[in-house]
Amino acid sequence: MDMTTICADLKDELEALDAIVSPLDEAAWNTLTPAEGWAVRDQIIHIGGTDRTAIVAAAEPERFKAEFLNADRSSRIKRIEAETASLDGAGVLAWWRSGYQSLLDLFLELDAKTRIPWFGPPMSAVSFATARLMETWAHGQDVVDAxxxxxxxxxxxxxxxxxxxxxxxxxxxxxxxxxxxxxIRVELVSPAGALWNWGDEDAPNRVYGDALDFCLAVTQRRHLADTDLRIEGAAAEAWMTIAQTFAGPAGSGRQPGQFPKKR
Incomplete structure (x- = not known):
């Protein structure tokens, strides 16, 4: 994967979410999402704040280590809250757009193998950009659910x-x-009907199904009971009950039946 390809996909993901939130009125910006205590504006501010932190990590790694990596989470949150507290929905949208455009511009200048520090292990630039796409999509799911x-x-x-x-x-x-x-063997059918797979073809522990269902499960936006994933083997079952793509402490996920699959 090269930086041009992943940045094009990240740009498309950001713009797809942008198209959803850009028409919202002020009341809609304050709609509560499934994440307790978070409205739509909070989800976009979180994405935007993390984008800005990612810019520092990629462009000024030593500053990131000094000011962000060793700071407690509450101080990082307060920094973003202070920056966005006075913004209405339109202001949040403009603030977010400015940040993600700067992020895309920076990523396109990086070599795919450049190591970037983060709150977990350092990542290559291409993995870092992929993680930003994942988080944008996952928090975007909270927005579309709301x-x-x-x-x-x-x-x-x-x-x-x-x-x-x-x-x-x-x-x-x-x-x-x-x-x-x-x-564990993972076999997924993509939205376009392609077959995606990972792992040993002969592994007795297996996860099959729709790619969207799998992504909703591993980002903890759906309970496994509300997907059509087929899981075989004790190890696969154990993994999928705790699967988590995002950094930080273990997530609480969604409750069964909270978002039943539409049939």
């Missing part, structure tokens, strides 16, 4: 699914569990 907007899956979900598979060790770590020594 607004009851239909958002069909796209082939960009491959990036989200890929992180979901690679983050398996982290899912155990963040839940203070030991990952079993068992290979």
């Amino acid at each position: 607004l009851d907007v239909d958002r069909p899956g796209t082939e960009r979900l491959r990036h989200v699914a890929h992180i979901g598979v690679l983050a398996r060790p982290f899912s155990y770590q963040v839940n203070n569990q030991t990952m079993p020594d068992a290979a």
Whole structure:
């Protein structure tokens, strides 16, 4: 994967979410989302604040380590809150757009293998950009759920699914569990009908199904019971109940039946 390709997909993901929120009136910007205590504006501010932090990490890694990496989470949150507290919905939109355009411009200047520090292990620039796409999509899901907007899956979900598979060790770590020594095969059907797969073809532990369902599950935007994923083997079952793509402590996910699958 090169930076031009991942940046094009990240740009498309950002602009797709932009198209959803740009027509909103002030009341809609304050609609509560499934994330407790977070309105639509809070979701966009979170994405925008993380984009701005990512710019510092990529452009000024030593400053990032000094000012962000060693700072507690509450101080980072207060910094963004102070920057956005006086903004109405239109102001939040303009602030977010300015940040993500700067992020895209910066990413396009980077070599794909450039190592960038972050709150977990350092990542290559291409992985860093992929993580930004994943988070944009995941928080965008909270927005579309709040607004009851239909958002069909796209082939960009491959990036989200890929992180979901690679983050398996982290899912155990963040839940203070030991990952079993068992290979897992993941086979997903993309929105366009392509077959995506990861892992040993002969692995007895397997996850099959729709790519959108898998991405919703590993980003904890849907309970497994509200997907059509087929899971075989104890190791696969254990993983999918705790699967987590995002950094930070273990997430609480969604409750079964909170978002039943539309049939």
